[in-house]
Amino acid sequence: MNCTDLLSHLGDYFDDQLTADLREELRAHTSTCQHCKVVLDTTRQTIAVYKGGEVYEVSTELRERLHTAIMSKCLQAKTH
Template identity: 65%
Template sequence: MTCTDFLSQLTDYFDGQISPELLEEVRAHTATCPHCEVVLDTTSKTISVYRDNELYELSNEFRERLHTAIMTKCRPCK
């Protein structure tokens, strides 16, 4: 899995729509890619905050920001 693949699975991951196989791949990727691990961690925290405020929604804008963040930080491993 590349960082781009990881990113494309991220919304499914947080929606709980991800298959067990892909979940394994996501976990394997974050285990070897510190950047994506940070993104996953940060996103989890952000979403739990939004959930507490009942504002949870993975908007396109949010996804765009994640995408930019990963592509900026993660150039060597994409």
């Protein structure tokens, strides 16, 4: 799994729709990619704030923001 794969599964991850295999791959990626780990943690906190007892769906806007954040950070990381 790479950063783009992780992002494409992020919504399902937070909706708890991932298979055990994918969940494990996602976990493995965040253990090697600090940027995705940070994004994942931040998103989890954001969703916890939004949730408030209601079913929360990761909005398209949030996905876009995450995509931008992950890709810019991972691209930066590769140049160092």
